[in-house]
Amino acid sequence: xxxxxxxxxxxxxxxxxxxxxxxxxxxxxxxxxxxxxxxxxxxxxxxxxxxxxxxxxxxxxxxxxxxxxxxxxxxxxxxxxxxxxxxxxxxxxxxxxxxxxxxxxxxxxxxxxxxxxxxxxxxxxxxxxxxxxxxxxxxxxxxxxxxxxxxxxxxxxxxxxxxxxxxxxxxxxxxxxxxxxxxxxxxxxxxxxxxxxxxxxxxxxxxxxxxxxxxxxxxxxxxxxxxxxxxxxxxxxxxxxxxxxxxxxxxxxx
Amino acid sequence: xxxxxxxxxxxxxxxxxxxxxxxxxxxxxxxxxxxxxxxxxxxxxxxxxxxxxxxxxxxxxxxxxxxxxxxxxxxxxxxxxxxxxxxxxxxxxxxxxxxxxxxxxxxxxxxxxxxxxxxxxxxxxxxxxxxxxxxxxxxxxxxxxxxxxxxxxxxxxxxxxxxxxxxxxxxxxxxxxxxxxxxxxxxxxxxxxxxxxxxxxxxxxxxxxxxxxxxxxxxxxxxxxxxxxxxxxxxxxxxxxxxxxxxxxxxxxxxxxxxxxxxxxxxxxxxxxxxxxxxxxxxxxxxxxxxxx
Numbered sequence: 001x002x003x004x005x006x007x008x009x010x011x012x013x014x015x016x017x018x019x020x021x022x023x024x025x026x027x028x029x030x031x032x033x034x035x036x037x038x039x040x041x042x043x044x045x046x047x048x049x050x051x052x053x054x055x056x057x058x059x060x061x062x063x064x065x066x067x068x069x070x071x072x073x074x075x076x077x078x079x080x081x082x083x084x085x086x087x088x089x090x091x092x093x094x095x096x097x098x099x100x101x102x103x104x105x106x107x108x109x110x111x112x113x114x115x116x117x118x119x120x121x122x123x124x125x126x127x128x129x130x131x132x133x134x135x136x137x138x139x140x141x142x143x144x145x146x147x148x149x150x151x152x153x154x155x156x157x158x159x160x161x162x163x164x165x166x167x168x169x170x171x172x173x174x175x176x177x178x179x180x181x182x183x184x185x186x187x188x189x190x191x192x193x194x195x196x197x198x199x200x201x202x203x204x205x206x207x208x209x210x211x212x213x214x215x216x217x218x219x220x221x222x223x224x225x226x227x228x229x230x231x232x233x234x235x236x237x238x239x240x241x242x243x244x245x246x247x248x249x250x251x252x253x254x
Numbered sequence: 255x256x257x258x259x260x261x262x263x264x265x266x267x268x269x270x271x272x273x274x275x276x277x278x279x280x281x282x283x284x285x286x287x288x289x290x291x292x293x294x295x296x297x298x299x300x301x302x303x304x305x306x307x308x309x310x311x312x313x314x315x316x317x318x319x320x321x322x323x324x325x326x327x328x329x330x331x332x333x334x335x336x337x338x339x340x341x342x343x344x345x346x347x348x349x350x351x352x353x354x355x356x357x358x359x360x361x362x363x364x365x366x367x368x369x370x371x372x373x374x375x376x377x378x379x380x381x382x383x384x385x386x387x388x389x390x391x392x393x394x395x396x397x398x399x400x401x402x403x404x405x406x407x408x409x410x411x412x413x414x415x416x417x418x419x420x421x422x423x424x425x426x427x428x429x430x431x432x433x434x435x436x437x438x439x440x441x442x443x444x445x446x447x448x449x450x451x452x453x454x455x456x457x458x459x460x461x462x463x464x465x466x467x468x469x470x471x472x473x474x475x476x477x478x479x480x481x482x483x484x485x486x487x488x489x490x491x492x493x494x495x496x497x498x499x500x501x502x503x504x505x506x507x508x509x510x511x512x513x514x515x516x517x518x519x520x521x522x523x524x525x526x527x528x529x530x531x532x533x534x535x536x537x538x539x540x541x542x543x544x545x546x547x
Contacts, residue, residue: 015395016307034340040256061315061390096340101295106433
């Protein structure tokens with residue numbers, strides 16, 4: 001099966017019984033997230049001054065193992081930065097991310113238990129969690145957008161691939177995941193593989209172009225975008241338009 | 255973890271009284287299901303079933319492993335059910351609740367023990383190599399009728415699933431990747447499906463199909479009948495609760511057969527539609543490894 005690079009899609013409030021939920025699909029990944037909070041925390045998770053952010057990543061097949069725990073810890077530390085945890089002392093904000101569909105590599109038979117880190121799923125996890133948090137109305141300092149970039153060496157020339165397929169991840173020299181807040185701050189930077197500082201700078205610029213574009217390009221503005229950048233998805237605009245359509249639908253009666 | 259809020263006494267009485275007058279809160283008939291919808295993912299073996307507000311996702315996977323010592327000629331087939339906090343914050347990770355145990359038990363009895371999947375066909379090298387087929391059931395949202403929806407999802411996922419093709423040459427087992435050879439379907443024998451009846455009233459005189467979560471909390475007894483579209487009953491489970499008249503149960507099983515036929519037809523139709531969507535025709539059809547019988 002080939003993964004077609006299409007525009008990201010999202011739906012908010014898909015689960016009837018959770019406080020907030022979102023379904024997100026992009027680059028072959030489909031995830032559903034639910035957010036419950038602030039709810040009563042268990043004694044062991046209770047902090048006297050702030051809310052405990054609990055992230056649970058559930059794989060589509062098999063039970064979660066070390067690599068899910070690692071993804072959870074990365075997400076937990078990033079999201080706890082964004083959520084205004086000091087507003088809800090002694091409570092819990094629970095984020096559950098269920099992977100529904102992930103692209104498969106046709107050239108290898110997938111094993112159920114994999115020890116290696118799956119970085120390529122990280123942007124989808126971040127985006128879904130953010131959308132679900134927005135849907136639940138959890139107060140946040142800023143929103144965030146994320147993307148995955150791979151550096152592929154092909155015929156002596158190197159090129160950066162945005163949203164790499166599993167096949168590209170396998171052959172790539174290095175894979176990077178970057179997340180930016182809505183204030184253009186770097187929230188998360190995870191890299192895997194061999195790369196130089198120059199390469200990382202390229203990756204950073206590419207990712208920033210996708211995650212932090214300053215609003216839609218209007219006619220007459222002096223903004224110059226080269227062709228490659230203009231064709232790539234604008235994650236911040238996507239997040240904004242998703243929320244706008246949700247709010248418009250919710251306030252339809254007004 | 256916070257406990258689920260139980261319905262109040264007034265709410266309970268209201269539901270029960272309405273049901274005695276043959277009325278349901280959502281305006282359905284007593285023997286009417288909520289709209290059932292099945293969709294399949296881009297990958298093989300992913301089935302997404304919605305029954306009203308209940309949504310269940312099932313994913314089938316296969317791996318080559320060593321068979322059990324006592325069953326060297328059989329493959330391994332497992333159904334894993336876990337209710338995540340996504341369903342309700344009352345469910346904890348790695349701490350099975352009663353709902354979860356009952357659900358996995360019923361699915362096990364319905365699908366695995368009824369021999370729906372021919373486990374002998376999963377054997378590759380006797381006593382050494384076999385396929386281990388695993389179905390993961392994810393309950394995304396729970397609004398009653400979990401068993402029925404989960405069963406449709408499991409059966410749908412397994413029938414949609416394709417395992418990698420294999421070949422044996424001079425004692426060497428080769429497992430082909432999807433790029434080399436088109437994956438092959440499992441050897442599926444029959445499709446058992448569950449129909450759950452809920453009983454209300456002091457003596458369980460009112461029988462209701464497809465109870466919602468609120469109705470499930472109020473009911474006095476429930477009975478799950480699993481059968482296939484040929485009317486072969488795989489199991490009947492009535493776990494405790496108020497005793498129910500035997501004649502009423504017989505009536506229930508005959509209605510269940512009608513419902514199972516409906517679901518089977520829907521499942522067949524959706525699978526055929528999905529096959530049509532995937533069918534690229536021409537050269538890909540030629541490359542297919544399986545034979546048409």
